[in-house]
Amino acid sequence: MMKMRWMLGMFMVLSLCLSGCGLSETEEVDQKEVEAEVPDPDISGFVMDQDEDSILVVTPMDDGSGEEGRAMWVAGAPKGLWVGKQVEVWVDGDIAESYPEQATAEKVQELEMSEVEGADLKASEALSTALSEKEPEKSDVLIVSLLSFDKESDQWTVELDRRGTNQGEWKTTVKDKK
Template structure:
């Protein structure tokens, strides 16, 4: 009789445990997320290195000075992991941001790897500044960009240019409200005709000023606008 009662209790416990784990609800398991189908997407971290209109290139390790370069510049010497993630959030993300991401579905084992992002969360912004420029932010895609930030230049004139790595597509200047040593907020609206956009490459924005002493370029600040592939 005692054995029968013990057997019944064990069966009831099994039913309770099975019912609790088969509700189909999403669960967080450490750094992973379990979806309704029961598959688990592992959370990873990295730094956004390039941005296109529908994907981002994420590296797990990168030197600060390399953010102003392109993947082609560092690919041969890069030793970490790299992945292109397709995402509808690409237009809201920026080069240099540290992110956490979850992959949705299979991953192509190329280099960089390729997959789709289930979710991307920014956990740290890139600190972008030098002696003359700070708080630089870029928005826009497909040749239409808005750049905001602060400048501290002598004679209230800052210069800017956009290159595709081979040729300069834009070269111009902007007069700020105040000159150094004060910081002055600015906004740049840049448009590049579609026929001038690279088929494969990265647009780089350069902010700088000319030396009052010898006319040389000083305080050069570079930041990627958009990558095309």
């Protein structure tokens, strides 16, 4: 009888120890997961224009979001040259529902575009060069519909779709030289 009580007591002590350890560890993991969660950006796209600390971010034509050519002027971008770069933007506050939309940046993060084999220029440099060749009407929004490199001709093809007063496409090539 004494042996049975001793075994029952040990079983209860062991059960309490194991259940206490399990609760503590589970709570800690859950807390870390909550802290690690980062919200999705408000817009992702190419910077198609810049005016001091404001950048025009436009989603590409085939981004799969169903919002072809969504555009947003974002004030408060960090200093630097942004035209041609692909970015993600988190907005601080409300988004004005105009076209293009307008907002203030909480955070702007440049996305690293993979380098293209055989190309001297990065895709962002080719896009920036193409945009510098053509001065669009201020009311136009240019949307990237194609950005590709042809190894044989050693040049980039840039196709842009216009939204605004001059609807239509604009296509150019950029020689692959730095």
